[in-house]
Amino acid sequence: MFFKRRPQPPTELSDEELLSRYRRTGEVADLGVLYERHMPTVFAICRRYLRPDEDAQDAVMQLFEKLVVSLRQHEVSNFPAWLHTTARNHCLMQLRARQRAGPESGPVVIHFPDAADVESAGVAHLLGDNPDDEVANEERLQALELALAGLPEPQRRCLELFYLEKKCYREIADATGYDLGLVKSHLQNGKRNLKRSLDPSPDAAR
Missing domain, CATH: 1.10.10.10 (Winged helix-like DNA-binding domain superfamily/Winged helix DNA-binding domain)
Incomplete structure (x- = not known):
């Protein structure tokens, strides 16, 4: 009699294993565990660029929604470095959108760490x-x-x-x-x- 092997819980997997399994299965729970591990860093990056904190928090959630799609389409070899760059570029796009919106959107300020x-x-x-x-x-x-x-x-x-x-x-x-x-x-x-x-x-x- 053969027993089907139960998949490992996502919390027991490394970043690389979670990313590989998400690319293979599309299971958003795996991506959620992976993203949560790096969320403090992502939030810190967003706070350098976006104020008030609510805007930075919104950016963190928007980034996760982008990852759901982009990580199924693109192979990533170094997830922390790729995520840093992706978060930074997302915030810069937000700042440029504010600049295009005009003075009523408020001043554009970059907050360095x-x-x-x-x-x-x-x-x-x-x-x-x-x-x-x-x-x-x-x-x-x-x-x-x-x-x-x-x-x-x-x-x-x-x-x-x-x-x-x-x-x-x-x-x-x-x-x-x-x-x-x-x-x-x-x-x-x-x-x-x-x-x-x-x-x-x-x-x-x-």
Whole structure:
């Protein structure tokens, strides 16, 4: 007698496994679990560009609706990096739509992340001395987001919790299951790797 193997619960699957299964089956619950894992980062990106927070929250929901379609059509090899870029581009489209709508839509303001301590000299070097240079700042912010997405998952998660969600060491340990020593290690290594990625000069590796 043969028994049909029950599919694994989505919470037990990695990002890659969830993405692969969603592309194969179209099961939105799998995509929902995958997106929820990265939602704090997506919301933080949206808040950099969109105000008030309600607009950022709307953008987070709109992005999920877009992913339902686009991830069935396009193969994605690095989901965190792809999601960062997709969220950023969605917000920029919203800002450009506001600009076209005229002054009554309110001022267009880009909110850069308060993460100077994360990259040490890295983000200061990227942002430069001219905050009015919108095009250059967009490119630098994208570099920062992609560098963060390229970190090992434990380092990226700890940095996001510490700098984007303002969690203390104990709260990060509770959220991730890591002990305090490992949390501090992931933060230290993540900051060093992020700085090295943003500024690949020999001095940055020290």
